[in-house]
Amino acid sequence: MVNHMTGELLLMIPGPTIVPSRVVRAMSAPILPHRGKVFSEMYMQQIERLKKVFRTSNDVFILCGSGTAAMEAGLANVVGEGEKVLCLVNGKFSERFKEIADNFRAKAIVLEFEWGKAIDPIKVREAFLEHPDIKAVTMVFNETSTGVRNPVKEIGEIVKNTNAIFIVDTISALAGDEFDTDGWNVDICAAGSQKCFAMPPGLAFISVSKKAWKAIDSTDSITYYLNLKQYKDDKAHAPYTPPVSLIYGLKESLDIIEEEGLEKRNERHRRLATIVRKEAKSMGLEIFPASEEVCSATVTALKVPDGIDPAAIRKTMLDTYGIVIAGGQAHLKKSIIRIGHMGIVGEKEIYATLECLKKTLDALRK
Numbered sequence: 001m002v003n004h005m006t007g008e009l010l011l012m013i014p015g016p017t018i019v020p021s022r023v024v025r026a027m028s029a030p031i032l033p034h035r036g037k038v039f040s041e042m043y044m045q046q047i048e049r050l051k052k053v054f055r056t057s058n059d060v061f062i063l064c065g066s067g068t069a070a071m072e073a074g075l076a077n078v079v080g081e082g083e084k085v086l087c088l089v090n091g092k093f094s095e096r097f098k099e100i101a102d103n104f105r106a107k108a109i110v111l112e113f114e115w116g117k118a119i120d121p122i123k124v125r126e127a128f129l130e131h132p133d134i135k136a137v138t139m140v141f142n143e144t145s146t147g148v149r150n151p152v153k154e155i156g157e158i159v160k161n162t163n164a165i166f167i168v169d170t171i172s173a174l175a176g177d178e179f180d181t182d183g184w185n186v187d188i189c190a191a192g193s194q195k196c197f198a199m200p201p202g203l204a205f206i207s208v209s210k211k212a213w214k215a216i217d218s219t220d221s222i223t224y225y226l227n228l229k230q231y232k233d234d235k236a237h238a239p240y241t242p243p244v245s246l247i248y249g250l251k252e253s254l255d256i257i258e259e260e261g262l263e264k265r266n267e268r269h270r271r272l273a274t275i276v277r278k279e280a281k282s283m284g285l286e287i288f289p290a291s292e293e294v295c296s297a298t299v300t301a302l303k304v305p306d307g308i309d310p311a312a313i314r315k316t317m318l319d320t321y322g323i324v325i326a327g328g329q330a331h332l333k334k335s336i337i338r339i340g341h342m343g344i345v346g347e348k349e350i351y352a353t354l355e356c357l358k359k360t361l362d363a364l365r366k
């Protein structure tokens with residue numbers, strides 16, 4: 001049996017991901033007073049560096065919470081009770097936006113697409129003709145539940161010519177796949193620390209465009225902790241005590257990202273995704289997404305052969321090899337497995353995972 005507490009586990013799930021020891025060490029520095037000059041300057045620097053990763057000149061804020069905090073902040077600040085939100089849904093995480101909209105008593109208009117297929121811009125255009133008063137559009141760039149990469153750029157071209165605010169979750173892709181917040185006309189973009197940033201869980205990042213601020217300023221939001229107006233008022237400090245140690249970790253993570261170079265980092269993720277698909281196919285596995293073109297660069301969903309239970313695959317991988325991979329969510333629980341290849345992983349971890357997966361499948365077929 002693998003000892004789970006001694007760092008022997010190889011995390012090949014779509015978050016949380018392996019955290020480099022450099023980041024862990026950076027987080028052990030003494031706690032600075034969060035309103036003091038030294039911390040404040042460091043904090044603002046990290047926000048400027050985050051903007052480069054987002055590729056935006058919009059405001060960026062760091063929230064204390066997992067990625068979902070940024071999703072909730074995005075939607076809850078922009079949309080008031082009874083207002084229409086167009087939710088583009090093709091997986092578990094895009095569904096979450098609909099649930100958040102329901103919670104805040106907004107009127108969710110759901111455009112459903114088959115899980116495993118990408119979102120179709122034509123349907124989005126039609127929805128605007130039918131509902132010209134849509135206040136916001138939500139979508140997920142990299143749908144982690146299905147391994148599908150959605151056409152944010154194309155949808156952004158449509159939404160930019162309307163009054164609607166374009167809210168995109170890029171939590172499982174930012175700093176691992178090409179994403180252009182400003183170039184793709186994304187008004188509000190949500191990201192998180194524990195995926196491609198290779199940090200521990202606990203930070204969420206959010207960008208806010210001028211167009212989004214107009215909507216936020218005219219919305220009577222009922223949020224308190226996640227009220228973005230509070231964050232705008234004093235940009236040198238977070239409105240509430242930030243997780244100081246995680247900010248040290250973020251600085252180190254951004255150092256690593258800059259050392260590698262964002263484009264090279266994205267390329268590495270794409271290359272790993274290609275290896276996973278190629279090797280998986282060579283061992284007789286089918287990819288779950290409808291086509292190679294829509295496959296994610298950071299997580300690969302694979303169909304499990306008939307007669308084999310994904311839970312058994314995951315158990316053998318964990319107990320025998322100490323490798324953690326993910327299963328499917330919702331109705332895909334019994335039919336797919338997912339391999340995360342995000343953050344700092346390289347070919348060593350990828351080939352080890354695939355080789356052990358092959359041995360696992362062979363053992364389960366016997």
Ligand SMILES: *Cc1c(COP(=O)(O)O)cnc(C)c1O
Nearest residue numbers: 066067068093142144169171172
């Ligand atoms: C991981 C993830 C989230 C956020 O989940 P948290 O548990 O709140 O961090 C949201 N959307 C996508 C696409 C994700 O992959």
